[in-house]
Structures are given as structure tokens and as C-alpha cells.
Amino acid sequence: MKADPELMRQAVYDLARHKLQEQLVDSNPTDTKCAERALEAAIHGVEEFSRQQVSLPALSSVPLLSSAFSRNPPRAEAGPAPSGSDLVELIHRANGADRLPLWAVMTAAVLLTVGTVFIVVPQRDRLMTLGRPLGDQREQTVPEKAVGTPASPTALNRSPPPPSFPRPTDYGVYALGDDALTELRLLPGRAPDARVAISAAFRLPGKVSLPNGHPEFIVFRRETTTNILEHAEVRVIARIAREFSAESAGKRIDDNDSWVIRNFSYPYRSSPVPDNPEMYRLHSEDPTLQLSPGQYALILKDQSYYFSVGGAIVDPRQCIERVIATSGTFYSACKKRNHAL
Incomplete structure (x- = not known):
């Protein structure tokens, strides 16, 4: 899991689904369904953030632990990493503000924060590369373009000088x-x-x-x-x-x-x-x-x-x-x- 960010994120999602089932054992079916939909919306929000900001491949499939979970959760809108208030608005659009309990919103917000950390930490080197100025990238590509071009007279003059005396080839x-x-x-x-x-x-x-x-x-x-x-x-x-x-x-x-x-x-x-x-x-x-x-x-x-x-x-x-x-x-x-x- 440490070597594969995709498996790491999936493990976080599966753990969140399992813990949510434990919390909803005594809840009514309506609250259970709203919480499950809110969780799936948060999961897809994390995946959308990972694709847009870090260029990670999307999970081929996000298996569900219960058949009661939604098979077609809504996709999050494109844009920068969502904040806590953005997440509440996103889940309200997906599930309806009048049907979503506050504790479900807080659970989804915590999940998004943890999931974002699991994405950013393994990819910190790539994020630093993305943050470099465009001029640095151009400087890195210049030597690549020079490969294969004929050597200039100055470069030829810098070649090692021939031996100053004849060298034997046999001991x-x-x-x-x-x-x-x-x-x-x-x-x-x-x-x-x-x-x-x-x-x-x-x-x-x-x-x-x-x-x-x-x-x-x-x-x-x-x-x-x-x-x-x-x-x-x-x-x-x-x-x-x-x-x-x-x-x-x-x-x-x-x-x-x-x-x-x-x-x-x-x-x-x-x-x-x-x-x-x-x-x-x-x-x-x-x-x-x-x-x-x-x-x-x-x-x-x-x-x-x-x-x-x-x-x-x-x-x-x-x-x-x-x-x-x-x-x-x-x-x-x-x-x-x-x-x-």
C-alpha cells in the first residue's frame, strides 16, 4: 500500500464505509441512505481532486461494502481542492440539504481531509515539480534538443588531446x-x-x-x-x-x-x-x-x-x-x- 497511492486511497475508502456501517446500526433507513450517499460523494470528491491536481489515474473501480450504497454517485465539479464549506455545498447538491444530517457532513469532511493527506504525501515530489516555473522546465528541455546535433568546432577542440608519445599495445x-x-x-x-x-x-x-x-x-x-x-x-x-x-x-x-x-x-x-x-x-x-x-x-x-x-x-x-x-x-x-x- 505504501508503494501504491491508489491502493492506499481505496483502503481509506473501505475503512470509512465499514466504520459508517457500524455507526448506522440503530439509525433509520432514511438517515442511513443519506449518510451513505454523502460518503460516496466525498470519496468521488477526493478522486476528482487527485485527477485534477496531481494527475493520478482514477480508480478503475471503487468496490462498495454494501448493496445499499449508490452505484452511480454524482461526480464532483472540476476545480481546485474543495474546502470544508465547498464540501458541504457539494454534498447538499448531491443529496438535498433538508435530508442530510450535520454529523454526516462532518464525517465526510474528515474523510476528505484524511484522503487528501494520503494523496499529497506520496506525491509531494511531483507537486514540487508542478510548482516550478515554466522557465525551469524549458532549461531542462534544452539539453534534450541538443542531443544528436552535430558538434560545434568549439566542442571538437575540447576533445582530449592525442598522446604526446606512442603507446605500446602489448605488455x-x-x-x-x-x-x-x-x-x-x-x-x-x-x-x-x-x-x-x-x-x-x-x-x-x-x-x-x-x-x-x-x-x-x-x-x-x-x-x-x-x-x-x-x-x-x-x-x-x-x-x-x-x-x-x-x-x-x-x-x-x-x-x-x-x-x-x-x-x-x-x-x-x-x-x-x-x-x-x-x-x-x-x-x-x-x-x-x-x-x-x-x-x-x-x-x-x-x-x-x-x-x-x-x-x-x-x-x-x-x-x-x-x-x-x-x-x-x-x-x-x-x-x-x-x-x-
Whole structure:
């Protein structure tokens, strides 16, 4: 009943009819019939008010509790909500002033008041809407008319700007240089600790050459949303150009298995990509940094990603020699003739 105003009003009407029968048990038939007609006139007055002021659908049928009630009660006149004096006049026209007792008029007036409250309270939001000025309704309809119309040049200019750099579509780690993305290769094993001067030897996974020595990096990973790195670093990868041992002095090492990561590093900082929480960007802490030609590794926690910068290698840190002795393995800088690789 609370969710359906029509059922609520009908329950009030049925209760009023039932109580009226209890009161008219000892009354004469004439007074009983006048009271019943007055009650039905009040019910239809409430229904007429609900249709005109709140635009509620009329009850499809108002069942009567007694066959003595009128089957065709008179309709109330159209107009605003009737007051107490208007109700008396309405019932007098429907039943005759000389045949209607005063207590029946008071009962009908009380019924009308209660019924009006049951109508207005559930519909208070709609009544507030009906009371708004016409100008407010026009303002609400303007956006509806604008739907589907072609966008103006100003609206087009407000569209989000295109990305300032190319975005990868697959998860991975990429180098960004000259507005081009280059995917980096993952090196085998764990990245060496920064306190380790030279890592174990490994093979290069394949050439990954960048166009210049001022790269930035794009990290695109699913776990980045909850685990973004604040710092990263780029370390030098050196080639073991020559090995000295008791078995073979001065043996040249095969290029496929003669590379190590050194602890010469360049720090990088991370910054988020605003429109993609799974992606962040790495840039050098030194804006003027220019990596010299050679091999490098991007260190992200315990993973290393290989890339190279093209050009003639002249940095002595890119070359190293290994000495294997009975007391251990030692490394030293390459001689000058081995710098150019």
C-alpha cells in the first residue's frame, strides 16, 4: 500500500464505509441512505481532486461494502481542492440539504481531509515539480534538443588531446627514441646487486639497437597498478674481449658467451602515465645524459633488459679482459687496441 497511492486511497475508502456501517446500526433507513450517499460523494470528491491536481489515474473501480450504497454517485465539479464549506455545498447538491444530517457532513469532511493527506504525501515530489516555473522546465528541455546535433568546432577542440608519445599495445618494456618504440630483450638470470662489480658471463639475446643515446623507457605491465617503481637504473654491459688461463694464454672469447654487466650505472626516475594505470615512464635524472655507443641493461628490480646504442664503441668500460688463475677469476680493463669493437 505504501508503494501504491491508489491502493492506499481505496483502503481509506473501505475503512470509512465499514466504520459508517457500524455507526448506522440503530439509525433509520432514511438517515442511513443519506449518510451513505454523502460518503460516496466525498470519496468521488477526493478522486476528482487527485485527477485534477496531481494527475493520478482514477480508480478503475471503487468496490462498495454494501448493496445499499449508490452505484452511480454524482461526480464532483472540476476545480481546485474543495474546502470544508465547498464540501458541504457539494454534498447538499448531491443529496438535498433538508435530508442530510450535520454529523454526516462532518464525517465526510474528515474523510476528505484524511484522503487528501494520503494523496499529497506520496506525491509531494511531483507537486514540487508542478510548482516550478515554466522557465525551469524549458532549461531542462534544452539539453534534450541538443542531443544528436552535430558538434560545434568549439566542442571538437575540447576533445582530449592525442598522446604526446606512442603507446605500446602489448605488455612489455620499451625504449622510446625519435618517437618510436623498441621492445627490449629480457636477459637471463637475476640482475646483479649494485655492489657487485661484474656479473656472471651470459649470452646476448639478440641485437636491440636504439637510434640515439638519449632514450626514455615505457614499462607496460599488468601489476603496475599496485606496484610501480620509483627508481631504476641503466648499467653498462661489457664484452670480455680476451681470456688468460693456464691452458690457453690470450684466447679470444666467443662473442656469443662473453658479456657481463658492470656496476657503472645511470639513475632513472619514473613518472605515471595519467590515462593508463598499467603504464609508467622512465626518464634520466640528468636531462643532459647522452649514452655513448655500446651495450646497456635497464635494471628493474631483479630483472635486466638489454639494448644497445649504435655507433663506434670507444668507451673503455665497454671492454674487459678476464684472467682465470688457481686462486680465482680476475678482470681488468682492455688494452687500447681492443676498445674499438
